[in-house]
Amino acid sequence: MPQYNLQINSAQYPVEADAEMPLLWVLRDLLGMTGTKYGCGMGLCGACMIHLDGAAAPACQVSVSDAVGKKIVTIEGLGQHGFSGVQQAWIQEQVPQCGYCQPGQIMSAAALLVANPHPTEADIDNAMSGNICRCGTYFRIRKAIHRAAGEMNS
């Protein structure tokens, strides 16, 4: 199988994988980085969101061969890359219930706040509609995003 060098959370990870293997499973099964979650495998639920060169992307839709040469940030590395404020807002607003979808939610929210430090409700709708939460934390997610934006901008 081909070898790939991946840059994840500012560290280098060599992996041996089929070219088409989704980054999601490279992370979870080859590298043991299970913070990025499997929810649907079709890019519909947002549980596997990561940052690829600064943009939010579903890891189940990125093949390992396409991930080479790109800067990958996962939930495990979010704090080191300047987004601990989002995670702190999530804790302060007590957002998670079961917590399974939350890494993906946080990754999407962090990417939104980079692109748009003053998101409106419609901006939040657009940026976050790809992330499903079955436990119903949407109300608190919204509050946490506003809180994180407020902290960022003060």
Place this chain on the structure above:
Amino acid sequence: MKTDIATEKIRRPRISRRAFIVSSAAAATGVGALVIGLRLHPPFQIEKSSATSSNPFDAWIHLKFDNTAELVLARSEMGQGVYTSLPMLLAEEAELDWDRVSIVQSDESYGTGGSGSVRGSYLPLRQAGAVVREAMITAAAYKWSVPREECVPRKSEVIHQPSGQKVPYGDLIEQVRRLPLPDAKKVKLKDPGTFTLLGREIPHLDIPSKVFGAARFGLDVRLPGMVYAVIARCPTFGGVPSKVDATRALATPGVLQVFEIPARGFRIYTAGGVVVVAKTTWAAMQGRNALSIVWDHGPHVNESTETINDLARRALNEPASWSSNEGPADPDVIPAAKRVESIYQFPFLAHATMEPMNITIHLRGKKCEAWCPSQVADWSRSAIAKELHLPESSVTVHTTFMGGGFGRRFLADFQTEAAQIALHVSSPVQLVWTREDDMTHDFYRPAGLHRLRGALDEHGNILAWSNRIADTSIRAQWDDPGKVRPESAELPGQPVYPIKHLQQSYVPVSSVVPRGWWRSVGGSFNGFVIESFIDELAQAAGEDPYRYRRRLLLAAANRTPRDGTSEPSFERDRLVRVLDLAAEKAGWEKSPGRHRGRGIACTTYYAYMAQVAEVTVSGNEIHVDRIVTVVDCGQVINLNGARSQLEGGTLFALSSYLKEAITIRNGAVVQQNFNDYDVLRISEAPELETYFVESHATPHGLGEAGVILPGAAVANAIFAATGKRLRSLPLHLDEKSL
């Protein structure tokens, strides 16, 4: 009405009345712990007060010499907050320093569901905590040779008030060991006015790890040398593999093994199928895609949503299979000024937990270990043991965090599949259900019809109310044949409104589609039906829906529970109070504006609750703008968690009331993933306002309460806005009448 989710196969935990002390050497949590608790497993065993036990999970509280405490959690944390709320009960009574508390998940965790954790644990955990507190006071008094009354426990230490002397609990452990423990049944519990934790907003202890991506869910279990398995199951219920060609599958890179497992029947209900084992989850999925299988689709290929609906419609007019005997007269022929008849329809629903089903299992000789995101660690263990022909003592089940439960994880099907797989695989193996597997082989919320007939006198009072439900019965699937009890799952229980002649009846609709418990069980459709119908009666009576309910409730009598223990007593004034507060907070009297409407609903299902929904209707589009919830649930444990359960239950339910339906074609589920099973997104979520009535009464569970009312509240709001009464779920403005 209590949700009865027990079957004879699921052990109901019995709480022993004896507390006991465990010696420190036995505690797996480390040397130097005082372990105190109440024995919580059947059968009840008489023990001497100084008995020792080698199992640290038999006790609730492990106090360490360094004055920290480990609190044992024996229920499953699935987002409902027991990881924090149950330990709070222990810490409150024991007067522990909450900052020095950590949580240990018991390997003897047991059934978590039916909103029963707080209700069932409230007294035993408080008693266990109180035993610790009283033991510490006694030990301190003995140490200082002072009266007990002068010793005050607070934050893991005892203070001698007159002198100001303090001693940490950790320093008293040895002393406590030498003294007899107080009787848990007789120990005094704290006055609610002195609570320091209960009733407050306490941050959830598991939230940080979930925010940093460190919390370990079932699917995250990783063990050295582990492999991954997926199962190819016949899409048709009851179908099996007829011919299997595994050549290409075995040639797929990473695939290790391919073999068949048989289906299992009554109370396990697995489909059986072809297992693919591989080095990664991805390789297993690829291997499964490469299988060539000819299916024997079995005898149910002609079943569809249309055939089920047909059977249900006919069942409405067939003789009842079960009927309540609440009055002598036939309510449908009682003389009345007005009659209303409505038929409501509800579809199958998937649980669609964000984390699909999975379990990791390792069979080593005659010992088996499993890591299971399950609401029933006890049943998981017994099902695995049964499949492997091992004694239960040889099976250990570690309960992990889980990405949603909602009743799906209250079953033992995938655990049985894993045990079947473990017989073929010597490494630890993780059985993974893909989203498609999860969507098409769920245990669905039933589908059916519910016909209501109401008769009013000239004052709008309810003379007669008969409801006939025809659904793909849950109980018919799980009860012993001949002993089906629909009244505990399909039927709504007695309505809160005074009704002169009430009759409830049930006809099961035969279906191969598997059914199970979906958050609030019968509440998920009966709440919609009852609170929509009372609104229809209000309209027939020419009264405002809020005032009509209020008038009727004030004419109702308080009720004692049916059997004294299984449901909270109906205290009329508590229900009227939440109804009034909801109307007030929602601004019921103010006009909502054009194309907008408000709907109200109330219930005593679990807690006393009322909700008001505000909607905007434009064309065929419904937008729920705001939902106001008022609840009286007795003593709130963690206000933070209580609030999030109501918010969460409301949004979870709203998703089903507005968007979700599982349909059947050719004996198989049509929907595969989130592209064709639509769920609520953040853009569709309303503003939520949640208010609690402060109370110190015995607490009601809140895990399911939020599901009961939103459907009716929204349907009632739509009626107010448009004059159109929707009776079919999910709610669509272009609904064709039934």
